[in-house]
Amino acid sequence: MVEVVRRKNGIEPHAPVMLRLLYSSEFVSFIDVSVQRKQEMSKRSEVLTGDQMASSLIHKAIYEADNPFDLSLREAFQLLEPQLRPPFPLTIREEPEYFTLNRAILYGILTETHLAKVHIKHLHGIVIDGYCFFTSLLCKVVDELYSKLVENVKVQLVYVTSEMIDVSATGVDSLLVALLRQIRGGDFSEANLWLCSEMVNLFRGKWECLLEEQPLVLSSALYVFLRVLSDHCRVSLNSKLEILKQNEIKFCIRVFRDQFHLCLKIGRDLIRLLQDLVHVPEFQDIWKDLLLVPASFKTPGFSDVSQLYQSRTCSRYFLLRITPEMEIHLRFLLTQVKLGSQTRYQLWFGRKYLNAPEKETVVIDIVRFICCAHHPSNDIIHSNVIPRWAVIGWLLKCCTKNHIEANVKLVLFYDWLFFKEGVDNIMNIEPAILLMVNSLPKYIHMTHNLLEFLFLVVDHYDIDRKDLILIGVSSALDVLKRKGVVESFDVLTSCDMLSPFLKEKLVKLLS
Amino acid sequence: MQKCLKEMMPAARNNINTQFIVLEKGRTTLEGGQNKTCLGLVADESASVHFQFWNEECEAFHPGDIVRLCNGIFSYNRNNHLVLRAGKRGNLDKVGEFTMLFVESPNMSEISWIPDPNNSAIYIQHSLISPCSRIFPPML
Numbered sequence: 128m129v130e131v132v133r134r135k136n137g138i139e140p141h142a143p144v145m146l147r148l149l150y151s152s153e154f155v156s157f158i159d160v161s162v163q164r165k166q167e168m169s170k171r172s173e174v175l176t177g178d179q180m181a182s183s184l185i186h187k188a189i190y191e192a193d194n195p196f197d198l199s200l201r202e203a204f205q206l207l208e209p210q211l212r213p214p215f216p217l218t219i220r221e222e223p224e225y226f227t228l229n230r231a232i233l234y235g236i237l238t239e240t241h242l243a244k245v246h247i248k249h250l251h252g253i254v255i256d257g258y259c260f261f262t263s264l265l266c267k268v269v270d271e272l273y274s275k276l277v278e279n280v281k282v283q284l285v286y287v288t289s290e291m292i293d294v295s296a297t298g299v300d301s302l303l304v305a306l307l308r309q310i311r312g313g314d315f316s317e318a319n320l321w322l323c324s325e326m327v328n329l330f331r332g333k334w335e336c337l338l339e340e341q342p343l344v345l346s347s348a349l350y351v352f353l354r355v356l357s358d359h360c361r362v363s364l365n366s367k368l369e370i371l372k373q374n375e376i377k378f379c380i381r382v383f384r385d386q387f388h389l390c391l392k393i394g395r396d397l398i399r400l401l402q403d404l405v406h407v408p409e410f411q412d413i414w415k416d417l418l419l420v421p422a423s424f425k426t427p428g429f430s431d432v433s434q435l436y437q438s439r440t441c442s443r444y445f446l447l448r449i450t451p452e453m454e455i456h457l458r459f460l461l462t463q464v465k466l467g468s469q470t471r472y473q474l475w476f477g478r479k480y481l482n483a484p485e486k487e488t489v490v491i492d493i494v495r496f497i498c499c500a501h502h503p504s505n506d507i508i509h510s511n512v513i514p515r516w517a518v519i520g521w522l523l524k525c526c527t528k529n530h531i532e533a534n535v536k537l538v539l540f541y542d543w544l545f546f547k548e549g550v551d552n553i554m555n556i557e558p559a560i561l562l563m564v565n566s567l568p569k570y571i572h573m574t575h576n577l578l579e580f581l582f583l584v585v586d587h588y589d590i591d592r593k594d595l596i597l598i599g600v601s602s603a604l605d606v607l608k609r610k611g612v613v614e615s616f617d618v619l620t621s622c623d624m625l626s627p628f629l630k631e632k633l634v635k636l637l638s
Numbered sequence: 639m640q641k642c643l644k645e646m647m648p649a650a651r652n653n654i655n656t657q658f659i660v661l662e663k664g665r666t667t668l669e670g671g672q673n674k675t676c677l678g679l680v681a682d683e684s685a686s687v688h689f690q691f692w693n694e695e696c697e698a699f700h701p702g703d704i705v706r707l708c709n710g711i712f713s714y715n716r717n718n719h720l721v722l723r724a725g726k727r728g729n730l731d732k733v734g735e736f737t738m739l740f741v742e743s744p745n746m747s748e749i750s751w752i753p754d755p756n757n758s759a760i761y762i763q764h765s766l767i768s769p770c771s772r773i774f775p776p777m778l
Contacts, residue, residue: 190698192706192731459737468739470777471661475702475736 183238184268185275196271200264203230204238211235215249228253229261237268237283247290258296265291266298269305270451281318285325292333292340300341303329307351307447313358313488320371323355327374331381338386346392349382350400350444357403358488376409383413387424394438395545396445396495399537418591433592436545439552442500448492449500453480457493457518461501466513473521487531490522495538502554516561520573536580543581544588544596546603556603557612564618571624578619578629585636601636644684644744646712648720648751648761652727654710658682659738660689660703662774666696669716677721679774680705681740686771688747690715690723695730704734712746720747742776743769 181187182197204211207228220228232253235246250261265287268276276284288306291299306326311319330337330348337345352375359372382389390397401417404410416423417432428434446454456479460472481487497515508514519539526532539562542555559577566573585596607613616637620630641656658680666676676696680689691699699705708729712722724730748768751761770776 188698188732189694190730190732192733456736463737463739467778471701472736474777479702479736 200230200234203227204234207231237280262298266305273309300344303344313486324371346389353400387426394440396440445496445500469513491534499555516558543603545599642684652709652711657706686742686745688721690721706731706733745771
């Protein structure tokens, strides 16, 4: 209708005269009310994008540009604020107004702590999509804004997540995964431990509901808490953190004892994580049963730990231990940066993510991510972009502690140990061989160190299942050559600088 | 309109709108006893240039930051050093981190410029003083 009026009068849209006419009484009766509201919206948002409207959601540093997503939530809230107070109309909203209202309510829940319950009630009243759009907004808040969020907003975020579990919202599994990804490995800051604590309490508190609706997310949580426990069990903690550690242990043990089938979902990396907890009494019992009494888990079909070894861990588990921001940076490095131009990026990456000795454990997660969750296309492989093995070589050199370096080497070779064509992916085992081959002759020490480590784990990783591991490593070597990742192993077996002992062992494996 | 760094030429006009990544920052010093300044190396996919940070800007930006410059100026500073800066009328905003490609050569501050014989209002490139920054050499 408005367009018709405009055209008839030959008036340009948005001309001031038109706006005046819009609000004059004789025109209002002609105009569709929703169109009028849209006009008001656009008029208001122009006013509201000014400097006076600061974000209550995020801490914004001086000189930091506005975050477009934060801005969109804030604008929706300002626009619809009068409608966010009871009594709420019973009208069914249509898109795009429905989306704007979702944004407005979310901003209300996160920033108006005292009114959060009212906003949630409102949300329950207006929802027509099973909370799908609402949880997608929440995921975006977590993925894009989490580290910048004001402390109170983080509290609200956990609260609203718990509400979303209660109503079995569509997408609540993704939301929980997004939150789990924000738990940082090797980070003992109060904020990180707070998130660990909130999440473990959430998983324990909502156990029944999650088990029924989203059992797979319990496997994800198990993976995360086993991994952070290796941090939390390494240092002596104060009493508050001792409680956190105990809660994490209780959660993990409950999954093992009550829902072992969810442990099996993780695959071989479950054993890798469990190995770092072998000194924790509660997990010693799990170990004993895994190795000696597998039937005690009462899971049909599970009869030996080798079944876990032979099951490849899905890449989504590795993503769980990398924050979205770190993932973006790593993928940029591995798809855009040319070999030879990487030094500054490596320096910045190190400064941001590895700038304290305790943070070093995250290198283990990063290398596992690079091997198993970042598989470059053929175009990238044949370009001059920095290859995965070179980045892993750099990360290995970043390790200052022996036990971390050993763990990094283990994750690099982990899929070699149980390799089975058809089940396993050649891309997971490719970086290790290329790092060994390409380090020759200049970085012979690297090749030597890796090869020595490989033979060490073949002999000692699981003495009772050494044959299985020997078959795995032989198949890995075989497929690497057959698929042309390396033309031959002569470069290793005939290398003068490598110790005869290592060469002999390699020849034996190859035969 | 956004410009890439390579298209800049020295001028006493604050009309440079561009985006770059901060590669390095030097030490912050006091200029005239009051104002802090800090020289840095910034770059985009076409070139690098020396950037002069001013007062609060000196602490606000770090290597790896992706920065948007509005109404900046590329001209000689008090030490007769050719630098890009926000100036009084310009604006700097951090818009991201890490995910930007760059080259270090040519460095627009390491070019000697002379007035255009045909049009004294503009400068043209005379010679290359150094392919890369002599203050912040490339990292290998």
